[in-house]
Amino acid sequence: MSISAFRKGAAAIAMTATLAGCMSGPAPSNYETALYAPQQLGTGRAGHPRGDWVQATPVARGAPACDWRVPRELDNYRRARVEEFADINAPLAPGDRVSIRVIGDPDGLSGTYVVASDGTVDLRGIAPTRAVGGSPEMLQDRLRARLVAANLVRPLRNAVSVSLIEAAGVSVAVSGAVFEPHAVRAGERSPELRSVAAGGIAGDDNTGRTVSAAIRAAGGVRPDADVQRVYLIREGRYVALDLSGLVHGWASQDIPVTTGDRILVPSRRCFDAGLVRPTPLTPPGIRVYMSNLTRSANNNAGAAIGEKTTSLPYGTRLLQALVAANCVGGSYMQSDRRAVLISRNRINGRSVVVERDIETLVRDATRDADDPYLMPGDAIACYDSRWTNLSEAIGVVSQGLGAVTPAILLDNAL
Numbered sequence: 001m002s003i004s005a006f007r008k009g010a011a012a013i014a015m016t017a018t019l020a021g022c023m024s025g026p027a028p029s030n031y032e033t034a035l036y037a038p039q040q041l042g043t044g045r046a047g048h049p050r051g052d053w054v055q056a057t058p059v060a061r062g063a064p065a066c067d068w069r070v071p072r073e074l075d076n077y078r079r080a081r082v083e084e085f086a087d088i089n090a091p092l093a094p095g096d097r098v099s100i101r102v103i104g105d106p107d108g109l110s111g112t113y114v115v116a117s118d119g120t121v122d123l124r125g126i127a128p129t130r131a132v133g134g135s136p137e138m139l140q141d142r143l144r145a146r147l148v149a150a151n152l153v154r155p156l157r158n159a160v161s162v163s164l165i166e167a168a169g170v171s172v173a174v175s176g177a178v179f180e181p182h183a184v185r186a187g188e189r190s191p192e193l194r195s196v197a198a199g200g201i202a203g204d205d206n207t208g209r210t211v212s213a214a215i216r217a218a219g220g221v222r223p224d225a226d227v228q229r230v231y232l233i234r235e236g237r238y239v240a241l242d243l244s245g246l247v248h249g250w251a252s253q254d255i256p257v258t259t260g261d262r263i264l265v266p267s268r269r270c271f272d273a274g275l276v277r278p279t280p281l282t283p284p285g286i287r288v289y290m291s292n293l294t295r296s297a298n299n300n301a302g303a304a305i306g307e308k309t310t311s312l313p314y315g316t317r318l319l320q321a322l323v324a325a326n327c328v329g330g331s332y333m334q335s336d337r338r339a340v341l342i343s344r345n346r347i348n349g350r351s352v353v354v355e356r357d358i359e360t361l362v363r364d365a366t367r368d369a370d371d372p373y374l375m376p377g378d379a380i381a382c383y384d385s386r387w388t389n390l391s392e393a394i395g396v397v398s399q400g401l402g403a404v405t406p407a408i409l410l411d412n413a414l
Helices: 003-022 072-076 082-086 136-149 191-197 211-217 318-324 358-363 386-413
Strands: 097-102 111-114 160-166 170-176 182-186 230-234 237-241 262-265 285-287 289-291 311-313 338-344 351-357 379-383
Touching: 082 237, 097 136, 136 160, 170 211, 182 211, 211 230, 211 262, 311 318, 318 338, 318 358, 318 379, 351 358
Parallel strands: 170 262, 289 379
Antiparallel strands: 097 111, 097 160, 170 182, 230 237, 230 262, 285 311, 338 351, 338 379
């Protein structure tokens, strides 16, 4: 190989690499039904500086015709009034501790009892008495009737008294427009708190045994949730609860739950930015995956990406997370970078990838329309600027020339 031929080849390689370094990768492709929020579509210049997005779905457009319908599975249940559920204050559940006192008790029936897993309380001399789903007053009436029928007490009005000592955690199934639909334990307490409750203090108020607490335990409501119609299903009946007050700061219909309850949060099939913030119904924070493997930061540890930066308050937008990932700022040659947001449509499960020019997003006044909210489990990746790519391309060519030069010298010597 002659030196002249080598120089021509090297020049071609250098030009190709230089052009490749200045070019940007193709815009991410998404299915039309993958878009979840209006900010993912991008309506301003900051949203899609390269290429056009596909047409948005009604969910992404935030169309006024938000869907609402009664879930068909409720056809199998009878609708009840809220008072039928709310009148029962803190329904008893398995694991609850109750104090039972019997007047003139020569048989030692008085004491502290734990509601069994089958929902009953077992006193000597009578059959197990059902306690689950009712109030302590209901259990008191049932015990009095049975003890009187068994001739163990006189038919006095105050022959038996029942009071709650400790309200244990309960199992509740949560489904619908929540981030983690599954069976949860609402109001579960640590052993330390349970030992305090067992110290003879009468009465208990387990604030974790409510509809809102069960929804939070299931990850909180999604932005498409209908918080004005949350359905609580219990023993063949259901009731519609308006929990919007917990989001907007006024009175709501949050009521206690018991074992076996089901909570169904319907979807409106449209994005409500008012639900993307910490509230009693939404998650306080989210975990986001970040990658900033750039020339200025060769690894995530060097980019100061750790547990505290990837755990963000709910309501954080892409640009704020890019600052946490050290993708914003620096020299101008390195600041012209791009970022992608990898998310998922929470309604149909389709993945969506959003690309943004970081510097355009910082400087353009339309940034709010193009700056997506982050959802739990989203991922962010930063790409090098064109200048950094050019520098890398020149470095690769220089390395190639350095490796080939000894071979050329040896070929000319021969």
